[in-house]
Amino acid sequence: xxxxxxxxxxxxxxxGGKARVEPGExxxxxxxxxxxxxxxxxVAKHFAEIGVEKVWDKDRxxxxxxxRVPANDIKTAEGHKKIREFVAKQGIPNFFDIKEGICHQVFxxxxxxxxxxxxxxxxxxxxxxxxxxxxxxxxxxxEMAGVWATGSLWLMVPKSFKFNVKGKFPKGAYPKDLIxxxxxxxxxxGADYASCEFYGPAIDAMTVxxxxxxxxxxxxxxAKSAICPPxxxxxxxxxxxxxxxxxxxxxxxxAAYEKTFDYDVSALEPMVAAPxxxxxxxxxxxxxxxxxxxxxxxxxxxxxxxxxxxxxxxxKGKTIYKDVRLIxxxxxxxxxxxxxxxxxxDIYVRAGAxxxxxxxxxxxxxxxxxxxxxxxxxxxxxxxxxxxxxxxxSEVYLASPAAVAASALEGAIxxxxxxLK
Numbered sequence: 001x002x003x004x005x006x007x008x009x010x011x012x013x014x015x016g017g018k019a020r021v022e023p024g025e026x027x028x029x030x031x032x033x034x035x036x037x038x039x040x041x042x043v044a045k046h047f048a049e050i051g052v053e054k055v056w057d058k059d060r061x062x063x064x065x066x067x068r069v070p071a072n073d074i075k076t077a078e079g080h081k082k083i084r085e086f087v088a089k090q091g092i093p094n095f096f097d098i099k100e101g102i103c104h105q106v107f108x109x110x111x112x113x114x115x116x117x118x119x120x121x122x123x124x125x126x127x128x129x130x131x132x133x134x135x136x137x138x139x140x141x142x143e144m145a146g147v148w149a150t151g152s153l154w155l156m157v158p159k160s161f162k163f164n165v166k167g168k169f170p171k172g173a174y175p176k177d178l179i180x181x182x183x184x185x186x187x188x189x190g191a192d193y194a195s196c197e198f199y200g201p202a203i204d205a206m207t208v209x210x211x212x213x214x215x216x217x218x219x220x221x222x223a224k225s226a227i228c229p230p231x232x233x234x235x236x237x238x239x240x241x242x243x244x245x246x247x248x249x250x251x252x253x254x255a256a257y258e259k260t261f262d263y264d265v266s267a268l269e270p271m272v273a274a275p276x277x278x279x280x281x282x283x284x285x286x287x288x289x290x291x292x293x294x295x296x297x298x299x300x301x302x303x304x305x306x307x308x309x310x311x312x313x314x315x316k317g318k319t320i321y322k323d324v325r326l327i328x329x330x331x332x333x334x335x336x337x338x339x340x341x342x343x344x345x346d347i348y349v350r351a352g353a354x355x356x357x358x359x360x361x362x363x364x365x366x367x368x369x370x371x372x373x374x375x376x377x378x379x380x381x382x383x384x385x386x387x388x389x390x391x392x393x394s395e396v397y398l399a400s401p402a403a404v405a406a407s408a409l410e411g412a413i414x415x416x417x418x419x420l421k
Contacts, residue, residue, distance in 0.1 A: 004252020184281025
């Protein structure tokens with residue numbers, strides 16, 4: 001008797017018009033939503049080469065500009081212009097220009113990510129949308145051109161991993177610390193082409209934003225997708241946002257997982273990913289006191305209001321260390337407005353931080369927060385590869401917003417627990 005299906009398998013079976021699918025099977029899957037950002041110009045180029053006049057469904061395509069906004073050079077400006085022209089020609093209504101923020105925040109904020117759906121995006125961190133119970137994954141520009149033309153693509157059904165997470169987060173530990181711990185254990189290739197499903201009391205207690213952090217960074221261990229089963233928190237989040245109806249999908253009780261991992265966050269401590277790989281994870285205490293020149297709070301991983309408030313709680317009434325540049329990059333315009341309204345942003349500005357426009361900003365070292373040789377940064381972003389944020393001789397440590405804020409105060413990597421009541 002065959003076992004029941006996991007969430008990823010059930011979603012792909014529906015998308016492929018099949019009663020069931022098995023890991024390793026190739027499915028011709030119909031896509032529910034397709035997302036592209038600045039690289040949409042490249043996708044449009046490939047789409048033109050296919051020779052199809054109109055996209056398959058203009059209402060299911062979402063285009064955003066977030067990586068290099070405002071444009072930082074002529075090449076970028078030309079790409080942005082091509083995207084705007086493509087949007088106008090195709091009559092695509094779901095377009096967000098440079099003012100709106102990061103694709104992986106704006107997309108769910110505006111209700112495009114829905115439970116049970118198959119979503120593809122031309123960005124590796126498209127896995128983020130699994131936080132609301134979708135199967136979402138990154139694809140290439142040529143693949144996306146095919147999706148724009150046909151609304152479907154071939155996908156191999158991934159193997160599924162199950163993560164059971166119990167316990168209550170102690171003071172100073174956050175979802176970012178949990179996913180760093182998991183990546184450090186499994187390493188960069190530990191979940192290659194796997195759908196990672198997250199369960200347990202610790203996941204249930206997380207906000208939707210916390211689940212976004214988990215799903216966002218799962219691809220740093222090779223995950224094809226990362227999914228949290230949708231619950232009341234997700235449904236409440238989607239009220240007034242959801243673009244259309246949706247049908248949540250859950251794993252069968254007898255679903256078969258290739259591997260199962262058990263975690264207890266009760267004793268979890270602040271973690272960091274040290275240079276120059278995301279899986280080079282250590283307890284923060286092992287690198288405490290390491291001098292920094294720059295600190296960053298933001299990105300699609302940790303740029304939501306709850307993340308900004310996490311750092312602001314530590315900075316309130318204090319001034320950052322004189323030799324540290326603290327850069328704050330809200331994940332979206334909605335987040336920025338909320339942080340201005342509740343006083344969170346006021347705390348950052350008074351502490352001496354530089355607040356930049358909503359967008360990817362320093363995360364990819366495009367034109368904001370670029371470091372010189374020998375400089376060191378602690379950041380709430382998701383990658384710390386050599387040269388990611390400037391000169392190859394600079395260094396990036398990844399940590400929670402709380403740890404970033406504490407470090408900005410001390411001028412060196414610091415444990416946030418000493419600042420928490």
